[in-house]
Each structure stands twice: as structure tokens, then as C-alpha cells.
Amino acid sequence: MPFKRYIEIGRVALINYGKDYGRLVVIVDVVDQNRALVDAPDMVRSQMNFKRLSLTDIKIDIKRIPRKSTLIKAMQEADVQGKWDKSSWGRKLIVQKKRASLNDFDRFKLMLAKIKRSGLIRQELAKLKKESAS
Amino acid sequence: MAPKQSRNPELIRGVGKFSRSKMYHKRGLWAIKAKNGGVFPRHDPVAKPSPAAAKPSKFYPADDVKKPLLNKRNPRPTKLRASIAPGTVLIILAGRFKGKRVVFLKQLSSGLLLITGPFKVNGVPLRRVNQSYVIATSTKVDVSGVNVEKFDDKYFAKKVEKKKSKGEGEFFEAEKEKNVLPQEKKDDQKSVDAALIKSIEAVPDLKTYLAARFSLKAGMKPHELVF
Numbered sequence: 546m547p548f549k550r551y552i553e554i555g556r557v558a559l560i561n562y563g564k565d566y567g568r569l570v571v572i573v574d575v576v577d578q579n580r581a582l583v584d585a586p587d588m589v590r591s592q593m594n595f596k597r598l599s600l601t602d603i604k605i606d607i608k609r610i611p612r613k614s615t616l617i618k619a620m621q622e623a624d625v626q627g628k629w630d631k632s633s634w635g636r637k638l639i640v641q642k643k644r645a646s647l648n649d650f651d652r653f654k655l656m657l658a659k660i661k662r663s664g665l666i667r668q669e670l671a672k673l674k675k676e677s678a679s
Numbered sequence: 680m681a682p683k684q685s686r687n688p689e690l691i692r693g694v695g696k697f698s699r700s701k702m703y704h705k706r707g708l709w710a711i712k713a714k715n716g717g718v719f720p721r722h723d724p725v726a727k728p729s730p731a732a733a734k735p736s737k738f739y740p741a742d743d744v745k746k747p748l749l750n751k752r753n754p755r756p757t758k759l760r761a762s763i764a765p766g767t768v769l770i771i772l773a774g775r776f777k778g779k780r781v782v783f784l785k786q787l788s789s790g791l792l793l794i795t796g797p798f799k800v801n802g803v804p805l806r807r808v809n810q811s812y813v814i815a816t817s818t819k820v821d822v823s824g825v826n827v828e829k830f831d832d833k834y835f836a837k838k839v840e841k842k843k844s845k846g847e848g849e850f851f852e853a854e855k856e857k858n859v860l861p862q863e864k865k866d867d868q869k870s871v872d873a874a875l876i877k878s879i880e881a882v883p884d885l886k887t888y889l890a891a892r893f894s895l896k897a898g899m900k901p902h903e904l905v906f
Binding site: 645646647648649650653654657 | 768770816817884885887888891893903904905906
């Protein structure tokens with residue numbers, strides 16, 4: 546099983562530890578065996594250990610250490626945020642964030658909706674069972 | 680009177696922007712001197728009222744009596760949490776109504792919070808509750824139509840009964856009288872709840888929400904929950 550996601554210039558990664566936890570960043574240079582230079586549109590360009598990064602499938606086309614404006618343009622052209630939000634990983638994170646921000650009233654409404662949905666499903670199932678039994 | 684604003688802004692603690700001579704000019708001390716012929720005006724000391732001749736005391740205690748320390752305590756109602764405002768839905772954590780979701784009306788002068796169920800929705804009457812036994816949610820109900828001016832701590836005080844004679848047969852009869860709620864309190868409850876229930880029914884699911892009790896289920900971490 547070869548590796549599919551490589552550390553390379555332009556690789557989009559997710560920070561999984563530290564102050565910027567959860568942020569999407571682009572690897573713009575490799576410092577040494579353990580560290581990369583990492584940049585994002587709303588962040589100061591900084592070095593980060595590879596262990597703090599989780600690589601994603603998304604890669605953009607940039608040269609080594611581009612200017613901030615060039616980076617932002619390249620990210621928009623490749624539609625990094627859009628691709629991320631559509632990917633299953635990205636969608637899971639969005640759902641997690643939504644669930645964490647639910648209010649007590651929202652959780653109550655969610656419970657009612659779940660009960661209603663499962664009720665409808667049970668009705669359909671009962672209908673199907675009846676049909677197959679007869 | 681508002682506290683006097685200094686004409687000399689502080690650059691750093693202990694260092695003002697203007698020098699002594701500049702401040703002399705800014706305060707207008709030159710004008711005061713000029714008005715008074717080149718010197719600062721001197722005022723004669725205000726005559727202090729001499730204390731009336733105190734009669735020497737007839738009795739002095741043998742040992743020194745200690746004076747109790749001065750108590751300058753100024754009691755005030757408990758500081759209301761920023762998350763609690765009139766109309767907020769609160770979750771009661773202890774007592775008979777624990778877990779009930781309830782509407783907050785106002786803070787009384789004793790610091791306790793005045794709440795109501797509303798009674799028809801979840802059985803909680805007009806009641807006082809301590810802020811510490813309550814979780815404030817971010818859900819708000821519109822309480823603009825409710826008048827809570829007449830409720831204060833005296834309204835909730837226990838009725839003091841006069842002690843009657845101690846005849847044995849009379850004990851059992853006397854105890855039964857206490858438990859009836861006066862009609863006036865029932866009417867107060869109805870009037871407060873009428874406007875509230877209208878604004879509650881305007882929001883979908885809010886009535887069933889208030890009727891349900893809160894409980895922690897598996898996987899719910901209170902320190903991570905957003906209320």
C-alpha cells in the first residue's frame with residue numbers, strides 16, 4: 546500500500562494540534578526533516594512540525610513560498626474551501642461544529658425531529674412488511 | 680458632584696504631560712493672584728463649633744471596655760449573572776422542580792429570582808429561586824406584556840399564625856386550615872401567565888420545550904454543552 550498524500554509544496558493540510566487547531570493551511574516550503582513552512586489567508590506564515598499537520602487530498606499549484614496575494618488567488622482558483630466543504634471529511638467537521646454549538650432548545654427540537662423521522666420510517670417499514678407478508 | 684477631572688493627563692503613572700509652570704498657568708492661579716493684588720487670597724479659619732461642656736462621667740468601668748469594630752457593610756442584592764435577563768428560560772437544578780425549564784421575570788430585592796412556569800405549562804407557580812441553583816439558557820421569551828411590579832419578597836413571606844390555647848382536641852382541626860392557597864394568589868398567577876402563554880405559543884415547539892424536564896443523557900458533557 547503506497548502513500549497517496551505527500552508533503553509537497555501546495556499540499557493543503559489541517560492543523561490537528563495547538564493554537565490553530567482545525568485550521569486549513571497550505572504547505573509552502575519544507576524547512577527540514579521535521580518542519581514545514583505553512584501559510585493560510587488569515588494567518589501569519591509560520592513554521593510547523595509535520596506531526597501537527599494532517600494531510601488532505603487537496604493540492605494547489607504554487608511556487609515555493611508565494612506572496613500572500615498570490616497564495617490567496619491560487620487558493621480561490623482551485624476553490625480549496627469549496628472542495629473541502631464538499632469532501633466527506635470536511636462535511637463531518639461542519640456537522641461536528643454545528644452539533645457542538647446547539648442550544649438547549651435546539652437540542653430539544655432536534656430530538657422531536659428525530660422522533661418524527663423514525664416514526665415515519667417505522668410506518669413505511671410496517672407497510673412494507675404487511676405487503677410482503679400478504 | 681462628578682469627581683474633578685485633572686487638567687494634566689497622565690502619560691505614565693506618576694508622570695503628567697505638563698510641567699509645574701504650565702499647570703500653574705492652566706489652573707489660572709495667575710488670575711486668582713491678579714484679582715487679589717499679587718498674592719494668594721488668605722481666608723480666616725472657619726470657627727469650629729466648640730463642643731458643649733461635657734459633664735464628667737459619674738461611673739468609669741474598672742477594666743477597659745472594648746468597642747466593637749465599625750461595620751460598614753452595605754448589603755445589596757446578589758449580582759445578577761449577565762446571561763440572566765427578564766424572559767430568559769432557566770433550568771432549575773434542585774428542589775421540587777428540578778429539571779424544569781422556567782421563565783425568569785425579575786430579580787427581587789433580596790437577590791432571589793422571581794420565576795414562573797408558566798403554571799399551566801409545567802406546574803411551576805410564581806416562585807422565588809436562588810441564582811446559584813439555576814442554569815441560564817440562551818432561549819428568551821418575550822415578557823413585555825407582563826406586569827411584575829407588585830411582586831416582592833413580602834408577597835412570599837410565610838403567614839404568621841397566632842397561637843391559640845392548647846386544647847388537645849383542637850390540634851387536628853387547626854392544622855387543616857393552613858394549606859389552602861388564597862384566591863388572590865391564584866388570580867395573580869393567572870394574570871401573569873396569560874400574557875406569557877401568548878408569547879410562548881408564538882414560537883413553535885416552545886410550549887412543549889417548557890413542559891419537558893431537562894436531564895443529562897449518555898454522552899452529554901455539561902462543561903462542553905452550550906446552554
